[in-house]
Amino acid sequence: AQKVTQAQTEISVVEKEDVTLDCVYETRDTTYYLFWYKQPPSGELVFLIRRNSFDEQNEISGRYSWNFQKSTSSFNFTITASQVVDSAVYFCALSEAGSGYSTLTFGKGTMLLVSP
């Protein structure tokens, strides 16, 4: 079974629209970390955020915000007033205490296309 599910394969929006990227995870550990990464068309992977399982506060960074809900095992990512430069593939990832935090398990990614 997938440990990290990003059900949205591709999302297309028009500039200035708000968009939410979904991430649902599965773990038996009570202690874990969740991450979001961005992969723009140039190909590099850029770290966006890390959240530990004990911190359910939502976080906002400029136009980006993250909603962590342990009750639904979700860690969703919202971009407000999207811009063309937001076009990228976005990956959600999980690191678990049970594995000694040795590895990250990535979702399959959501491709976001923002058109002018």
Place this chain on the structure above:
Amino acid sequence: NAGVTQTPKFQVLKTGQSMTLQCAQDMNHNSMYWYRQDPGMGLRLIYYSASEGTTDKGEVPNGYNVSRLNKREFSLRLESAAPSQTSVYFCASTPRRGQGEQYFGPGTRLTVT
């Protein structure tokens, strides 16, 4: 700081040829990783090295070998390349395994014909 560097950036191999992908980091990180990225599959872990002197298999280790040469360098070897190994390969490192964000190299695009 160069961060994580990978060589080569592009490579074309014929089936059965061997090659080594090189990765180095200058951030004094303990843990290093090799991933492959295929369309629609996300990033899948091939091998990792939690610390200098140790290596472990990831999700898709078959057909690959690794060497943690020292704290800085972690190489990935394909002994007999197959078309199924056509992919983009990323190396990553982290100072605190799993708890910290991973820093990624620019990737190597490998085509096996």
